[in-house]
Amino acid sequence: MAIPQLSTEQLEAARSAATEARRARAELKEQVKNGTISFTEALNKAVDDDTLSRIKVIDLLRALPRVGVTRATEIMENLQIAPNRRIRGLGRHQVDRLTELFT
Numbered sequence: 001m002a003i004p005q006l007s008t009e010q011l012e013a014a015r016s017a018a019t020e021a022r023r024a025r026a027e028l029k030e031q032v033k034n035g036t037i038s039f040t041e042a043l044n045k046a047v048d049d050d051t052l053s054r055i056k057v058i059d060l061l062r063a064l065p066r067v068g069v070t071r072a073t074e075i076m077e078n079l080q081i082a083p084n085r086r087i088r089g090l091g092r093h094q095v096d097r098l099t100e101l102f103t
Helices: 008-034 039-048 057-062 069-078 092-101
Strands: none
Touching (some): 039 057, 057 069
16 A cells, blocks of 8 residues: 655645644653642543554653652553553553552
8 A cells, every 4th residue: 555645735744633632641750740630530431532542651650749650560561451552442440449549
């Protein structure tokens, strides 16, 4: 299948949409980092939003204060969540275990 040729306007619209999505995801992680919202609130917010649900779980964990690469990896392994899993790909039980861990 050939890649469709997009017009200049379509390319610019796609770029601006991608930039806006990245900003929204970065803003959510920054709110978690600053303590403006809790991890559980961020998780619930991301589950309902198509753009935010594309954040990797490990990146959201690493946004928490005092959680680095090692601790985030340990949490993921203990909860049996794949390292490349995004929030939209979490199962009901995984969401429940994450919520239970951080409440």
